[in-house]
Amino acid sequence: xxxxxxxxxxAYNGNPILTDVNLAVEEGEFCAxxxxxxxGKTTLIYCLAGLLGLxxxxxxxxxxxxxxxxxxxxxxxxSLVPQEHADMFPFRVLDVVVMGRTAxxxxxxxxxxxxxxxxxxxxxxxxxxxxxxxxxNRISGGERRIALLARALLQAEGTLLLDEPTNxxxxxxxxxxxxxxKTLCREKGTSVVAxxxxxxxxxxxxxxxxxxxxxxxxxxxxxxxxxxxxxVSRLYETTIRRIETDDGEVVFVPCSTDIECHGPAADxxxxxxxx
Amino acid sequence: MHDTAITQMMPGAAxxxxxxxxxxxxxxxxxxxxxxxxGWVPIAPTELGGIVRVWLGxxxxxxxxxxxxxxxxxxxxxxxxxxxxxxxxxxxxxVYQGLxxxxxxxxxxxxxxxxxxxxxxxxxxxxxxxxxTIQSLAFFFGLTAVGMALVIARVVAVRPMLVLVxxxxxVLSIFNASITLLKYLSDPYNELPAIVFWMMxxxxxxxxxxxxxxxxxxxxxxxxxxxxxxxxxxxxLGDLQASSLGLNPGIYRLLFIFLxxxxxxxxxxxxxxxxxxxxxxxxxxxxxxxxxxxEMLPVAVLSGGIFLxxxxxxxxxxxxxxxxxSVVTAFIGAPLFAYLLYxxxxxxxx
Numbered sequence: 141x142x143x144x145x146x147x148x149x150x151a152y153n154g155n156p157i158l159t160d161v162n163l164a165v166e167e168g169e170f171c172a173x174x175x176x177x178x179x180g181k182t183t184l185i186y187c188l189a190g191l192l193g194l195x196x197x198x199x200x201x202x203x204x205x206x207x208x209x210x211x212x213x214x215x216x217x218x219s220l221v222p223q224e225h226a227d228m229f230p231f232r233v234l235d236v237v238v239m240g241r242t243a244x245x246x247x248x249x250x251x252x253x254x255x256x257x258x259x260x261x262x263x264x265x266x267x268x269x270x271x272x273x274x275x276x277n278r279i280s281g282g283e284r285r286i287a288l289l290a291r292a293l294l295q296a297e298g299t300l301l302l303d304e305p306t307n308x309x310x311x312x313x314x315x316x317x318x319x320x321x322k323t324l325c326r327e328k329g330t331s332v333v334a335x336x337x338x339x340x341x342x343x344x345x346x347x348x349x350x351x352x353x354x355x356x357x358x359x360x361x362x363x364x365x366x367x368x369x370x371x372v373s374r375l376y377e378t379t380i381r382r383i384e385t386d387d388g389e390v391v392f393v394p395c396s397t398d399i400e401c402h403g404p405a406a407d408x409x410x411x412x413x414x415x
Numbered sequence: 416m417h418d419t420a421i422t423q424m425m426p427g428a429a430x431x432x433x434x435x436x437x438x439x440x441x442x443x444x445x446x447x448x449x450x451x452x453x454g455w456v457p458i459a460p461t462e463l464g465g466i467v468r469v470w471l472g473x474x475x476x477x478x479x480x481x482x483x484x485x486x487x488x489x490x491x492x493x494x495x496x497x498x499x500x501x502x503x504x505x506x507x508x509x510v511y512q513g514l515x516x517x518x519x520x521x522x523x524x525x526x527x528x529x530x531x532x533x534x535x536x537x538x539x540x541x542x543x544x545x546x547x548t549i550q551s552l553a554f555f556f557g558l559t560a561v562g563m564a565l566v567i568a569r570v571v572a573v574r575p576m577l578v579l580v581x582x583x584x585x586v587l588s589i590f591n592a593s594i595t596l597l598k599y600l601s602d603p604y605n606e607l608p609a610i611v612f613w614m615m616x617x618x619x620x621x622x623x624x625x626x627x628x629x630x631x632x633x634x635x636x637x638x639x640x641x642x643x644x645x646x647x648x649x650x651x652l653g654d655l656q657a658s659s660l661g662l663n664p665g666i667y668r669l670l671f672i673f674l675x676x677x678x679x680x681x682x683x684x685x686x687x688x689x690x691x692x693x694x695x696x697x698x699x700x701x702x703x704x705x706x707x708x709x710e711m712l713p714v715a716v717l718s719g720g721i722f723l724x725x726x727x728x729x730x731x732x733x734x735x736x737x738x739x740x741s742v743v744t745a746f747i748g749a750p751l752f753a754y755l756l757y758x759x760x761x762x763x764x765x
Binding site: 186189191211212214215216219220222227228229230231232234235239240242243244245247248249250251253256257260272273291295 | 418421422424425426513516517518642643644645648649651652655656657658659660661662663701705706707709
């Protein structure tokens with residue numbers, strides 16, 4: 141087992157954000173976190189990355205308990221592709237990627253030739269070697285995502301945490317990026333936890349789904365067991381149809397008032413609530 | 416791609432950067448030598464032999480002895496301290512700009528200069544305080560100001576960098592108000608002018624004794640910052656990314672802030688406030704070699720030394736009465752900064 145998280149509770153200024161979350165992701169498994177805005181997806185990812193102090197519960201990566209481990213020990217086992225990139229100096233992409241080696245450096249150490257070669261190699265594996273000398277602030281959103289993914293893979297390719305990796309990506313790039321990540325799971329046994337906003341992407345790429353609602357796990361399990369029309373409707377608090385195409389692909393479509401739906405009745409849920 | 420081709424992409428591999436750094440180092444030596452011969456006591460390069468003989472006790476002419484005194488006790492220590500202070504302020508500026516991910520930040524953002532100036536003003540007001548007392552007070556209150564800003568940020572404990580800027584503003588205002596109060600309470604004929612002149616900044620008080628203090632403190636801090644400079648790249652990504660990459664941002668930030676504050680406090684203690692060096696020089700370095708601190712920091716340090724030495728030489732050579740050095744650095748630095756903003760407008764800041 142690669143990621144095991146037990147009875148996790150997290151509170152911010154006394155407000156509970158995550159309550160009693162249990163999660164287990166095996167080697168080579170792609171786990172999608174689904175939930176509405178503010179349901180605790182990002183917080184859970186930060187807890188798994190050891191960036192937040194837990195109030196209760198444990199997180200273990202490859203058998204190592206995060207509580208009490210040093211930043212360096214954690215960073216060599218689990219890497220994170222964060223959601224927003226705050227203002228950055230106009231570094232070259234290769235300089236950004238090579239920072240994935242930070243955890244292995246001593247006080248006065250700087251990246252050497254072999255670090256730059258490894259960084260370039262990871263970029264090549266992602267078919268992004270042409271970005272190496274470009275200015276990180278001047279490339280497109282999709283290219284930035286790839287560069288940050290390369291940095292994460294250079295850092296630790298065993299366990300990868302992705303916070304809404306498809307945000308700001310065009311339709312094509314969303315699928316290409318997740319395709320790449322899926323390939324990593326298959327070929328390198330990378331365990332992935334990714335928060336996604338689109339249940340269709342989860343249905344297509346994930347092996348396992350964890351549904352979060354108000355910081356609690358609404359449901360978790362294999363995709364075909366958990367992602368039923370009624371569960372997805374309950375998760376997003378609106379009536380959603382599940383359509384199976386002739387090729388066996390699953391698509392979720394929200395119902396509008398003029399289409400007859402066979403799901404949970406809309407009036408059972410607070411459909412008009414913004415979160 | 417072949418391995419050697421990738422090695423060529425390393426920041427240190429660019430031949431232009433190596434040439435630039437060598438050029439700056441040679442330029443610094445050249446400016447250092449030139450500044451020793453410029454000033455109101457005319458000393459010709461040919462008189463160097465005579466000066467050295469006076470130092471060795473082999474010659475005792477009235478005229479040459481005076482020149483030897485000016486050369487050995489005034490110009491040499493002054494030039495060396497000016498270079499050290501310029502390097503220190505520039506490095507401090509580069510560190511703060513990196514930590515705050517903001518190219519418009521100066522080393523004064525956490526109130527270190529205001530604190531040190533307050534300490535100096537306090538020393539100037541206390542009857543019979545020696546030069547050493549004034550400098551010690553300046554150093555102590557400079558660090559106190561930064562410490563206060565750090566404690567406030569620590570107590571608030573959310574969004575550390577933003578709160579640190581605001582805490583710095585609080586500390587800065589308190590010390591500036593205290594300085595105004597001290598000025599108000601001071602004797603307007605003797606003490607007030609002394610405080611005002613201190614705040615204008617001048618290298619004219621620099622002596623060998625100051626160099627013995629400044630050399631190990633500023634020099635040691637510069638060396639530590641230089642060897643650990645790669646960490647500034649990682650810290651400039653912000654706490655979240657630095658942590659997830661395996662760096663402890665709290666500890667490293669504290670270390671860098673401490674080293675920078677020590678350098679700025681010592682500088683203010685020796686020569687008062689010198690503006691613009693810490694803001695403009697890192698900016699120039701970034702324009703020349705890019706934002707990677709591996710290359711940018713040495714360039715900023717060297718150009719900071721050159722800039723302040725040129726400014727000080729101009730300050731004492733341009734007019735009969737010596738100009739305050741901050742006047743010169745501001746007159747050169749501010750237009751230069753405007754030009755750099757214009758030049759860097761397309762580098763993708765936002």
